[in-house]
Amino acid sequence: MTTTWDGRTTRARKRGPWRIMLLIALVVVTLGAVGLGWIYLKLNGSIHTFDAGGLSQHRPTAGPSKSENVLVIGSDARNDGNSALGGGDTHDIGRSDTAFLLHIYADHQHALAVSIPRDTLVTIPPCRLPDGSWTKTQTTAVFNSAFSVGQTDQGNPACTQNTVEQLTGLRVDHTVVVDFKGFAALTRVVGGVQVCLPQDVYEKDLDPNRATPGNLLFKKGEQTVSGQQALDYVRIRHGLGDGSDIGRIKRQQAFLSSLIKKVKSDGITPTSLLPLADTATKSLTVDPGLGTANKLISFAMSLKDIDLHNTKFVTLPWRYAGERVAVVEPDASRLWAALQADRTMDGKDAGGKQQTQGDAPASPSPTGNISGAGIDVAVYNGTTIGSLTSKAVSALTEHGFTVTGTAKASSQGDTTTVIEYGAYLKPQAEAVAQLFPGAQLDFIGGSGINVVLGTSYATGGSAASAAPTAVPSSVTADARSADDDLCSNLSYGSGG
Template identity: 65%
Template structure:
């Protein structure tokens, strides 16, 4: 899958002996953050010669021909952290040299068209998704897989290098967004990166022992991290981001929170050191030695050109969120329609706080205002609504249902009302549901709210809604659900905040 472009004179990697036993079953996650850092900080012509020979590409022939259309509303970069044991990585992560390539962490980085904002959406490795047809090493294509863990996409073909094209196909299928570039980072790239910057400040919510890193130990072992802030680099940084057990509920969800905090802290460290050749050359050199990218970023000039377009994104405008999720047994299920609302926001180039970050805004534009007559964003997360067409206008209920979904409401069904001479739109609600009904009414300017004895919320559409296109809430696309926006981390947040789940 990989290796279509790589310098023959690449320096060999020296092995590093482990200072304590490391379990082969513990997966690596935060390596994905390395490529994000390169994308946000690299960017000077003097890097070209040294970096160009470091970069490896994977074959584009494995990328699906059935893709979402390209868009001018920003760009999307899939960043994958792999626990592959090839090319010297076994000395960092344990395991067996012949293990297949696996992805452990992935996020979709959306860079807004204004080139002043970015958001990284983490996709949990255990998320149940549909994996579309993917290319195998022998040239054949697999059949579609349903309800399969997301990280299985990278392992399609069972090769040590993995299958990044299949992961890209899966993300496009999941999100409906076109992935413009894909970047894969391994163990040693992450470890060397943290050493190149002189260490990164992290924080622990509690003391951590060897058993927290290796749950197969019979005793808790020595303390490896003390509670509170500290600086880590190399193998110690790798141990930090791989800790899963013994913190919160011991799940990958908590580890994602700590990994997001780590990447934020890494970005902050690079910014504080200054973007100059002395600090950035060893940093970028360490990272690119372990990058595998799509052909569109397969040379230093392409990578640097893309990176230079991101130099004005500051820490506060760099956000980290997680795909809306819930537990489904031992796995993770996508929460609908919250996930669709998030993807719609990115597709419309709206930031988490509702700003229109499209390319047409200049530096003085500030937060964008809705178009005339547009409905402000409403959070309908957790509210179920049935929609009835109280007019003779065909397709009105479907149009209103789409608008409600854009605001996060769950539409339980659409139908034709018994009475079809409705003038105003009416929101009917059952006992204890007035607050929810009033939220639904915000989506339909001029709607009336009415209590009934029957449980549930009904939207009965009137002629006013049919006649006034400016009252249609679909004129404001991409409202991010409150739960997603409220849970976001900024790259300038306190490194000790929000570090565990459960």
């Protein structure tokens, strides 16, 4: 019994066990929501985004499928504590050390990452400078110089994105930049990443300017690395294989495979992603489309169903051009076309619906009034009929087209002639197609027009339409899956 303020007595009210449990549950949920809300506010406050106003006004259109293209840039900027990890002047401009385009197929069960060598010769389209003005187009420029346009310590992610869209003809949905400090922190958060070295590595291998070998950094074989050691592993170039950037790319692909394997083995859940997200938001710069914690975590969760075997790494088709790297055509164009069509490494459709190689075959038309003035064309022979190349060159030059080069295609078994064209060049490609009855028009990105001759050109264009696009065999032969043996295919050239 209790006594009220006015002297009345009442019987104490008993709370049943279910009522108590309900109150406890309500308190827990409320505190949990407040805690989660605080975490998301904390994460949001740490996210760095770059200005999307620097993106091109003439971007490729988004494809019909729900696939996504994500550009990942590794920056070797020396500001904000990065100098201690990578050396160099803290006042130096931002530079890109590595980059790859990750294509996430529409089925969200396959992914393909294409590494772009830093010394690749490309066309850099107009990019915005810090004062708001725009640069002029640069031809035969080195790919990693796009990130340095504007000469700022943060770099220019928008310019690199513009360049990748120009190179591939694919629309980049998101761009992520990670610096030295962020990379080192991420490897520590996951508890280290297992790697493999084909030989012992010393300090001189990381810094060729050293007079002596220095200390042993890595022993030959498998080991787990994190922080500074992980950074050293992905940056080492001179002491392994032929010392090229191509060899380093192979080890970076192996490292990323191992990192993905580690994250997936720990489980991809919102809870497990929170420590990663906390570290990432402090060290990544992203486009505005990934500019909130919710978007970042939702994006990461969308990748959880891609298994290791279906996560592939390849390198942009390349060849040496002196000390630089040139893009190999038409292999590169066919790679971009395969991604545009959501074709996997073996040519299967991962876009959720049947797709074909490109537009319908061009309709034949009279050739008497065709003018190719100002139109550059490269000719590739996809057959074993050697005379077809000269026949095509004669037809093109007779109508005023400029033939910029001829070569064998990567395959000599093509039946249908294909006219491949880059962004904004479809009208010119249609003019070329008038000289090749039954030719297939195929948008492949880039900035040029290729004629890939098939046997149909020898028979007047009567061959059947081309088969669906697949990743070229020259690319697939050197691919890595995330479940490959850790110590396989680690170097390009001798020693690997």
